[in-house]
Amino acid sequence: MTxxxxxxxxxxxxxxxxxxxxxxxxxxxxxxxxEPPRDPAHGDMATNAALVCAKPxxxxxxxxxxxxxxALAEAPEIAQAGTAGPGFVNFHLRDAVWRGQIPAILAAGExxxxxxxxxRRRVDVEYVSANPTGPMHVGHxxxxxxxxxxxxxxxxxxxxxxxxxxxxxxxxxxxxxxWAAYWRYLxxxxxxxxxxxxxxxxxxxxxxxxxYLSPVGVALAELNGDALAPGAMPADPALWLDIVRDFTVAAxxxxxxxxxxxxxxxxxxxxxxAALIAAGTVTRAMTLLAAxxxxxxxxLEPPKGKTPEDWExxxxxxxxxxxxxxxVDRPLRKSDGSNTYFANDxxxxxxxIERGHQExxxxxxxxxxxxxxxMAAAVAALSDGAxxxxxxxxxxxxxxxDGEPVRMSKRAGSYITLRDLIxxxxxxxxxxxxxxxxxxxxxxxxxxxxxxxxxxxxxFYVQYAHARARSVLRAAGEPEAxxxxxxxLELLVEPSELxxxxxxxxxPRTVEQAALAREPHRVAFYLHxxxxxxxxxxxxxxxxxxxxxxxxxxxxxxxxxxxxxAATAVxxxxxxxxxxxxxxxxxx
RNA sequence: GGACCCGUAGCUCAGCUGGAUAGAGCGCUGCCCUCCGAAGGCAGAGGCCGAAGGUUCGAAUCCUUUCGGGUCCGCCA
Numbered sequence: 068m069t070x071x072x073x074x075x076x077x078x079x080x081x082x083x084x085x086x087x088x089x090x091x092x093x094x095x096x097x098x099x100x101x102e103p104p105r106d107p108a109h110g111d112m113a114t115n116a117a118l119v120c121a122k123p124x125x126x127x128x129x130x131x132x133x134x135x136x137x138a139l140a141e142a143p144e145i146a147q148a149g150t151a152g153p154g155f156v157n158f159h160l161r162d163a164v165w166r167g168q169i170p171a172i173l174a175a176g177e178x179x180x181x182x183x184x185x186x187r188r189r190v191d192v193e194y195v196s197a198n199p200t201g202p203m204h205v206g207h208x209x210x211x212x213x214x215x216x217x218x219x220x221x222x223x224x225x226x227x228x229x230x231x232x233x234x235x236x237x238x239x240x241x242x243x244x245x246w247a248a249y250w251r252y253l254x255x256x257x258x259x260x261x262x263x264x265x266x267x268x269x270x271x272x273x274x275x276x277x278x279y280l281s282p283v284g285v286a287l288a289e290l291n292g293d294a295l296a297p298g299a300m301p302a303d304p305a306l307w308l309d310i311v312r313d314f315t316v317a318a319x320x321x322x323x324x325x326x327x328x329x330x331x332x333x334x335x336x337x338x339x340x341a342a343l344i345a346a347g348t349v350t351r352a353m354t355l356l357a358a359x360x361x362x363x364x365x366x367l368e369p370p371k372g373k374t375p376e377d378w379e380x381x382x383x384x385x386x387x388x389x390x391x392x393x394x395v396d397r398p399l400r401k402s403d404g405s406n407t408y409f410a411n412d413x414x415x416x417x418x419x420i421e422r423g424h425q426e427x428x429x430x431x432x433x434x435x436x437x438x439x440x441x442m443a444a445a446v447a448a449l450s451d452g453a454x455x456x457x458x459x460x461x462x463x464x465x466x467x468x469d470g471e472p473v474r475m476s477k478r479a480g481s482y483i484t485l486r487d488l489i490x491x492x493x494x495x496x497x498x499x500x501x502x503x504x505x506x507x508x509x510x511x512x513x514x515x516x517x518x519x520x521x522x523x524x525x526x527f528y529v530q531y532a533h534a535r536a537r538s539v540l541r542a543a544g545e546p547e548a549x550x551x552x553x554x555x556l557e558l559l560v561e562p563s564e565l566x567x568x569x570x571x572x573x574x575p576r577t578v579e580q581a582a583l584a585r586e587p588h589r590v591a592f593y594l595h596x597x598x599x600x601x602x603x604x605x606x607x608x609x610x611x612x613x614x615x616x617x618x619x620x621x622x623x624x625x626x627x628x629x630x631x632x633a634a635t636a637v638x639x640x641x642x643x644x645x646x647x648x649x650x651x652x653x654x655x
Numbered sequence: 656g657g658a659c660c661c662g663u664a665g666c667u668c669a670g671c672u673g674g675a676u677a678g679a680g681c682g683c684u685g686c687c688c689u690c691c692g693a694a695g696g697c698a699g700a701g702g703c704c705g706a707a708g709g710u711u712c713g714a715a716u717c718c719u720u721u722c723g724g725g726u727c728c729g730c731c732a
Contacts, residue, residue, distance in 0.1 A: 100674090102671065102674095103671080104674090104675075105670085105671095105674085105675070105676090105677080105678085106675070106676075109675075113674085113675085115673095115674065118674080118712070118713085121712090122712090128712070151675070152674080152675045152713090153674085153675080153712055153713065154712080155674075155675065157675095198732065200732095235732055237732095238731080238732065239731075239732085240731075240732060241732095340732095367729055368729095369729080370656080370657070370728055370729080371656040371657060378729080381729075381730080383729075383730075394657075394658060394728095395728095395729090397729090398729060398730065400730080401730035402730050403730075405730090407729095407730065407731095407732095408731070408732050409732095411732095412732090432726090433659085433660070433725080433726050433727085434726060434727065435726090435727085435732095436658080436659045436660065436726055436727060437658065437659070437726080437727045437728060438727090439658095439659075440658080440659085460659085460660070460726090462660075462661080462725075462726080463725080463726080503668085504667095504668075504669095505661095505668090505669085507660055507661070508660085508661065508668080509660095509661075509724090509725070511667085519694095520694055521694065523667095523680060523681055525680085527694085528680095531694085535691095535692080538691080538692080539691070542691060543691095573671095576671080577671080580671050580672090581671090583672085584671085584672070588669090589669090589671075592668095592669060592670095592679090595669095595679080595680090596679085599679085599680095602695090602696095603696090605691085605692095606695075606696050606697090607696095608690085608691070609687095609688090609690060609691095609693085609695085609696065610687085610690090610696075610697080612690070612691090615690090615691055616691070617691055618691090654692090654694080
C-alpha cells in the first residue's frame with residue numbers, strides 16, 4: 068500500500084530499463100535511483116539509470132539515456148522526459164498525477180506516509196536509560212527526544228518497534244545511592260550525627276548529596292519508623308542496605324517516569340540490570356561466548372601515551388572484541404570477581420536478541436562514543452553477525468539564556484532539571500527544538516529563542532502553518548471529507564499550489580529516508596520546508612486576491628483549494644506526530 | 656599516543672548515504688501594508704564546502720595524510 072510516488076515511478080523506470088535491456092543483473096537494477104533533482108528546473112524527478120546501467124549494457128551513457136527517455140515518455144504518469152548532463156534522464160510528471168496525491172492524502176489521514184519499508188522487522192530502540200540515581204536533567208533530554216522520535220519514525224516506516232529503557236540498578240552507583248538515601252532517612256528520624264560524621268562511615272564517602280533524596284528519607288521513616296536505624300543511629304548495612312537501595316531506586320524511577328511523561332516520551336519495556344543478573348541472563352551470555360571461544364584470561368597493554376599512574380599489568384577475563392573490529396579486547400570481570408558493566412550489558416543485548424529482535428538501535432550521549440565498537444562487537448559475536456547494532460550518538464546540549472550559557476553543575480539546585488526546562492518553554496518547543504539539529508552535532512538550546520514567535524523559530528513557523536490551514540478550514544465552515552473528495556482538482560494550476568502538492572507528495576519518501584538513516588531531525592527540516600511552501604501559497608493571496616484560498620464568488624476553485632489546504636494540515640499533523648509534537652489549532 | 660564525532664555564506668545550520676550551476680534562516684541592500692492575520696511578503700549581494708592528495712563517468716559526500724574544535728581512553732555506569 069505504498070503511497071510513495073517516487074517508488075511508483077522508480078518501478079516504471081526499472082521496468083523500462085529491463086524491457087530495453089533484458090540481460091541486466093538484479094544488483095545493477097537495484098542501483099537505479101529516482102529522486103527529485105537538486106534544481107527544480109530540471110524537472111520533477113531524475114534518474115541515474117543510464118549512468119549505472121550503461122557500462123553493463125555495453126552502451127555509451129548518453130545513448131542509453133536517449134532510449135530510456137523515449138521509453139519513459141510513453142508511461143502514463145510522465146508528461147515529458149529528456150536527457151541531461153552525462154546521462155541523467157529528467158522528467159516531468161503530469162500535473163494530474165501530482166494532484167492525485169491530494170485525495171490519497173485526505174483518504175489516508177495522518178497515516179499518510181506510513182511505509183512498508185521496515186517489512187515488520189523487529190527492532191529494539193533503547194533510549195534514555197538514565198541511571199536511577201536522581202532526577203533527569205537537560206543532558207538526558209536530547210537523547211530522550213531523539214530516541215522517542217526515532218522509535219515513532221521507525222514505526223511509521225514499517226518496523227515492529229520495541230521501546231526500551233535499561234535500568235542500571237546493579238553496581239556501585241546504586242549502592243552509593245542507598246547510603247545517600249539512608250542519610251536522609253537518619254535526618255528524618257532526627258539523628259544527632261552531622262553529615263560529615265555520617266560520611267566518614269560510608270565506603271567511599273557520601274555521594275548524591277542533593278536534597279532531592281530528602282522526601283525519600285521521610286517516606287522511609289514513615290514506613291519503617293526507626294526499625295532500620297534504631298535510635299536514629301546507623302545500623303549494620305546488612306540490616307538495611309538492600310531495602311533502602313531498592314526503595315530508593317523505585318522512587319527515582321517513579322520520578323523519572325513522571326519526567327518522561329511530561330516530555331511525552333514513552334517506553335514499552337523497562338529492563339532491570341539486577342533482574343537480568345538474577346535471572347541468570349549474564350551467566351548464560353558468558354557461557355555462550357565462552358562456547359564460541361571468545362573469552363580468555365589475558366593481560367592488556369597499557370594505553371599508549373597516557374599511562375595512568377597506578378597502571379600495573381594484571382591478568383583478567385577478556386572478551387575477544389578485536390575479532391569483531393574493536394581496538395582492544397575488553398574486560399568482563401573486575402578484580403573482586405564481579406562482572407563489569409560491559410559484561411552485564413552484553414547480557415542485556417543477549418536478552419534483546421533472545422526476545423526476537425532483528426535490529427538493535429541505541430541512543431547514547433557522545434560521552435559513550437568510546438563504547439560503541441565493543442558493544443557492536445558483542446552483538447556481532449552473540450548473533451553470529453545476524454543482528455546489527457546501530458548507535459545514534461547525541462552531542463552535548465548547551466543551554467543558553469540571554470546569550471550566556473546556563474551553568475550546569477552536578478551539585479543540587481544549581482543544575483537545570485528536565486522539569487524546569489519543560490516548565491520554562493513548554494513540551495512541544497523542547498521536543499521540536501531538540502530535533503532541529505543532526506544528533507551528532509553540538510547544539511545550543513537558546514531559552515529565549517525557542518519561545519520567540521517569529522519566523523526564525525521553526526517551532527513557531529511550522530505550528531503557525533498548521534494554525535493558518537486550520538483557520539482557513541474553519542472560516543470555510545469545516546468542509547466534510549466527502550465534499551472535498553468531489554473537488555475539481557484540475558483547477559489547481561498555480562505554480563505555488565503545484566509546488567505545495569509536490570512537497571506534500573515528498574512526505575512518504577522523507578519518512579523512508581529518515582528511517583533508514585535513523586535521523587529523525589530530517590522530519591523537522593521537511594516540515595519547515597513544507598510550512599514555507601504553504602506560507603508562500605498563502606502570501607500569494609496577499610498580492611493577488613484571486614489567489615486566495617477562499618473566494619466566495621468561485622465555489623469550485625475554493626473547494627479545490629480547500630482540499631489542498633486540508634491535505635497540508637494532514638501532512639503537518641502526520642509529521643508532528645512523528646516528532647511527538649501536538650499540532651495547534653490557533654496561535655496565541 | 657590512540658579511538659570516535661564535527662569543520663559548508665559574516666552568524667546558526669541543511670545537503671535526500673556518490674550526481675547536474677552547493678541550499679535555508681538570521682544579518683546586509685532595495686522595494687511592498689485600504690489586503691482570508693505585515694507576529695509579514697518579494698527581489699538582490701554573499702562560498703576554493705578547513706587544507707592536500709587519491710578512488711571514477713562524477714566527490715561537500717568514499718579512502719589516505721594533515722590542520723582546527725569536541726567526546727573519550729583497564730576493575731564508572
